[in-house]
Amino acid sequence: MRIYLAGHRGMVGSAIVRQLEAEGAHDVITADRAWLDLTDQAAVAAFMRNERPDAVILAAARVGGIMANNTYPANFLHENLMIQNNVIHQAFKADVAKLLFLGSSCIYPRDTAQPIREEALLTGALEPTNEPYAIAKIAGIKLCESYNRQYGVDYRSVMPTNLYGRGDNFHPENAHVLPALIDRFHKAVDRGATEIDIWGSGTPRREFMHVDDMAAASLFVLSLDQDIYAKETNPMRSHLNVGTGHDIPIADLAGMIADITGFTGDILYDTTKPDGTPRKVLDTSRLNRLGWSAGIPLRDGIVSTYDWYRRQLISGQGLRHR
Known part of the structure; x- marks a missing residue:
């Protein structure tokens, strides 16, 4: 099968490339940003x-943590809408019958029941700190659903929980919480700091999944027979949650990362900064019934991510800090 992977340089995309290469059964098509601007419809x-291509995996997106979403809301909404609309519509125009769209768990209402089921979509107000990004991802789900309903194609959507791992963005302010904490704790140990400040109260609970698990889940969902996939979805809610089913308070996460990085100082919480959604853990029972579940424990995943982070620093290859 010829598979076009949009976003192959990103954390998720590169993990999917590694998985496809390990399988060795597909012709993988990629294009660097310098070669193909996904916001350019004609291109x-x-x-x-x-x-x-026979199939498309849409893993390209502009992503970031709370600060980045708060600072660049127009960019997050506009760029993601442009990327999604162009890739999905032009895939259809090129007679691509199968497509997998990668979304985000931020599509769900801020105060919805936990664990979050797929049916919670559009049942309440979104978390304000990442609303533009969430709206873009909701639009992507609905675009896939609409092409399925109107044209009978097979466009699927998966909604991952918070991801981390090799290739992540480690910017201390613009990155998601887990890689940002790895970077900050590592640097605090390096300079001999005795304390470190963290945004918010530390009480919100979050679910985290290693990106290699996400890559495996994505290819599993893409490979499912259409009739089998349809048994766990329906035309109006044709997306699947992907996660571990377990969450952890940010304060406990910080403590775990401090232990892994060797930081022994005080951890202070800046309660003047926003916490975001109080709790977010996905109900993954549908995907589990289809035969897939996450396999990398959180501590093991953080250890391997930190090992990769340090190897990048030692080798001089650099890290994403944007």
Whole structure:
């Protein structure tokens, strides 16, 4: 199968590339940002016409943590809408019958019941700190659903929980919480700091899944027979949650990362900064019934991520700090 993977340089995309290469059963098509601007409709149209993939995996997106979402809301909404609209529509125009769209668990209402089921979509107000990004991802789900209903194609969506791992963005302010904490604790140990400040109260609970698990889940969902997939979804809610089913308070996460990095100082919490959603853990029972569940324990995943982080620093290859 010829698979076009949009976003192959990102954390999730690169993990999917590694998984596909390990399987060795597919012709993987990729294009660097310098070669193909996914916000350029004409360029995406020409690319799809020329490459004619059998399937598309849409892992390209502008992503970031609370501070980045608060600082650049217009960019997050506009760029993600442009990428999604171009890739999904031009895939359809090029007769691509199968597509997998990667979303985010932030699509769900801020105060919805936990664990969050797929049916919770559009049943309440979103978390204000990442509303623009969430709206873009909801639009992507609905675009896939609409093409399925109107044209009978097989466009699927998976909604991952918070991801981390090799290739993550480690910016202390713009990154998601787990990689940002790895970077900050590592640097605090390096300079001999005796305390470290963390945004918020530390009480919100979050679920975290290693990106290699996400890659495996994505290819599992893509490979499912359409009839089997349809048994756990329906045309109006045709997306699946992907996660571990377990969450942890941010304060406990910080303590775990402090232990792994060797930080022995005080951890202070800046309660003047926003916490975001109080709790977010996904109900993954549908995906579990289909035969897939996450396999990498959180501590093991953080240890391997920190080992990779340090190897990048030692080798001089650099890390994502944007």
